[in-house]
Amino acid sequence: MKSDNGHLSVATLAAAVVVLLYVANLLQRKWTQSRFANENNCQPVRSVCKDPIFGLDQLRESIAAAKQHRFLDLLQARFHRYGNTYRSKRFATPLITTCEPQNIKTVLSLKFKDYSLGNRIASFGPLLGHGIFTADGEHWASSRAMVRPNFVKDQVANLESFEENMKGLLELIPTDGSTVDLQDLFFCYTIDSATEFLFGHSVQSLKKRLSGVQTDEKDFANAFNYAQDAIANKTRLGPLRVFARDPRADESNRVCHDLVEQFVDKALKYREHFDEEKAAVDEDKKERYLFLQGLAKQTGDRDRIRDELMNILLAGRDTTASLLSNMFFMLARSPAVWNKLREEVATLDGRAPTYEQLRNLTYLKYCLNESLRLHPVVPANSRLAVKDTVLPVGGGPDGKSPVLVPKGSIVGYSVYAMHRREDIYGPDAHEYRPERWADLRLGWEYLPFNGGPRICVGQQYALTEAGYVTVRLAQQFAKLESRDSGPWEEGLTLTLCSRNGTQVSLGH
Template identity: 25%
Template sequence: MTFMQYHAILFFLSCLMSLYFYFSFKSRRSSLPTNWPIVGMTPSMSWHFHCIHDYTANLLKQNGGTFMYKGPSFANADILFTSDPDNYNYISSTNFHNYPKGPEFREIFDILGDGIFNCDSELWELHRKTTISLFKDDEFLKLVEKTMWNNVEKKLIPVLEYMSEQGSRFDLENIFQRLTFDGIMNLLLDHDPKTLAVELPHHKLEGAIAKGEETLFDRHLLPKYCWKFLKLLNTGKEKHLSKSFKLSDEVFYKFIYEKQEKGTKANDVKKEQVEDQSLLTGFMREYKDQTGSSGNFEKFIKDTLFNLLIAGRDTTSSALTFFFYLLAKNPVAENKIREEIHVQSGIKEGEKWKPFGTKELEKLAYLHGALCEALRLFPPVPINHKAPLEADTLPSGHRVNPGTKICLHSYAMGRMETIWGQDCLEFKPERWLSKPGGLKHIPSYKFTAFHAGPRTCLGKKMSLIQMKFVASTIVYNYQVELMMGGLPITPQASVILQTKHGLMFMIPQIHQYLFPLEQPFAQMSSSSSAALFCTRCLPFNKFKSYQVLLSCTYTKRESGVAGVSSGGSRITDSWNDH
């Protein structure tokens, strides 16, 4: 090496070190990640990708609720993150028409096609009008209630009884995903895939959806050219998304073509539609009335149904998962819910458990507050994507140009002291209750689990009813025990909030008044509709091999007072805030 070469190398290294110390010093003076030349803030985001929701939530907290993430300078990947309620209200309501999903969103979520979550303007108006019409139909609402009851009585209860009898640890998140998948497929296609059974059978579409959702989240942060190149090669996570795409086409087109063929052969189409109240039949009828059958009608229907599948399966299962996670960490709240159910149900000693109807569920104010509190802390859709059509200035003072990617951060909003007070990280159902025992109204631009403005979730009421129905059944009849064994509970980087490792539970029984037993566990199959009768309490010695003290919560009710007769230890794994 010559003398000149040696000095050139030293000079180059000195420049690199100077740049490093300059940007490091600049970063220390700011709460934002270091904005490096060329690559921007990508290194910091990549380093914290395993806890991206908490990481960005902390950045928002430190920067007044809004900050600009600078992506690589060559990739047009800058993102404005905001958890400011005024910004949220302005974007989702006040100036709604200037903030559509935008073409980049449609590119990222290409798997959703022309469904309601992926379109704007006239097409979105058509979807919204049609969906509202079907959701308000009395016959459809009866079908929803019937489907919920059947799935709980003939599927969920037998599976939970089996797990309880066996003393097994099981993934409650997986159970809820199967429950909601079976339910939404029934409503959409009048088809029961039977994924929720004792054997926990595999279903190719149900298993592929979660993998695909992880890929969609990656697309938000990766430069467009990067994920498009991976898509072209059909490799990595893009391969999983492609598989989900093909499976959804295969499943939905099959039912669409069968429905068309059946409708063609039927002499009385109206009679056929009365007998079949599925959303597939309803959408086919409504869209033909409004648009005719010209164009790619089958694809349009498929996109519509797949969008509703994602909404019906994932958001409800996510909400229920984190609801029971929080209950397992807050036994006082769990007992208050159980007492409220006992008082409102009027069930007496020796009587069989009678699930609530929709009207009775509305009386469970504390349960409603607990569910809203879980949705506040763990919104199923942690971020929403927007892009302005015209240049604008947000209420926070931030200037946005046409096409600027904006992420409305619902996950962070539930953790902002400026919105919820210093106890914002605490699980307090009382936060939602007014003094006379009613419910407080929280503006949708502060409590954003169901979004806000014209794009507010159309299935909000239906989703809450389903969650209350499932939650009341489980809480009253079982004691939920979190059994993670020291494994950290962290969120998966996905467009739907899910856990990375699942949530392992055991559920000792409380009451003996579920449903009459007609066959033993050993004889049960996935097609069995027999419900089970539980014993008073599972003996403690069944669980000795697990070396865990379980709560025995059977309570005699002769005195009319509900309570926990004896308590045990609780696993206190905490959510990693990083």
């Protein structure tokens, strides 16, 4: 374009230079990527979007399935339709979705440094701040180093508080054959035990239930539930989350922070008076272990302690409750499995199990494994590529060649679909059959707790807690019957549980 005096205006020239630079940069990136892809023998991966820019067709299909509580089944159907690895878009961001164990292992372990969590902090930040579950890189490594020592066997094997909470749980279960929603009670149980373990102070939600206390907005358990739902909503909205205002979520976050701050204060006082030499001498007295104090020994940073506690509470509470709920949903429909479990548990002669005894209950382990296989409580997950990288399989017509993952792409992986692959688990992969675990020898094909450097730190704690509760219920109740005539339906928020709860009746 010419200006009045016949010369190109400076602004036009500048715009042309910017466009040229942008195009040159784009071409150079494409060229580098294609060279990188050739060097690694990559082949194209099947693209499935009808709308190649935003992937709106896929998004619409996902939203419709989620509304009918069939989102995970849709994911699985897509793998049947398109193969075990395919390419699409999520809000204009390139997305590669896979249920191949080799690919998942590569993302989570072999090429761990090529990926980050993506923008998890945008949804989780208001409640969790920066901690082990939301951070990447150095910050994450230091969180993990700080948190992990608090999960050593001695801490995890402390079964007293599980037993303490069992009393409340048992009192809330009717024995006259009437229906009870065990899921509801399991969520109370795990928030009580998690707050006891983490803060040294249970929020007593089972006791509140027993005494009929009406919980209000200020109640921690309520606020924590709401704050989590808000996170799930924000995650679903993706980049549109910036337009969503939710004052109740802000208030819930504040209630949670206020409560945790009180415990952080106590921990900091403890830190001031903590004397390492004296502690070494007193080692034999074995005071009750407090996670919070374990953290306070390592840092005096108040925000840091609060954030780590919130992160672990979130990572650990619903997960274990969901495992128990899903498993009891299936146990209530499998009288033969319940009886077999009771036979195994009978070896304890009605006594509460020790940690070692729990670990030796093989059939119990099969039941837990099978529940986490069929209904993995973290059923799908994703990572963001922070550099150009490669997945080992999924490319080419047979899906066996490596695949280029350009920097900025998301790799989504579905543990739910992988756990139901018939080529791995056999034609009855959709059935709850704990016996299959007697012969299975698996690696990355089974991944309820994630793998690689970010493997779940609470795995042993969760399995111990879920095992303990199951044993105590099996000792108590000869009869466990389903009171739900419908099929198991997905209740998918941050974790996967049964949408209709776990409606059962129990009897002696």
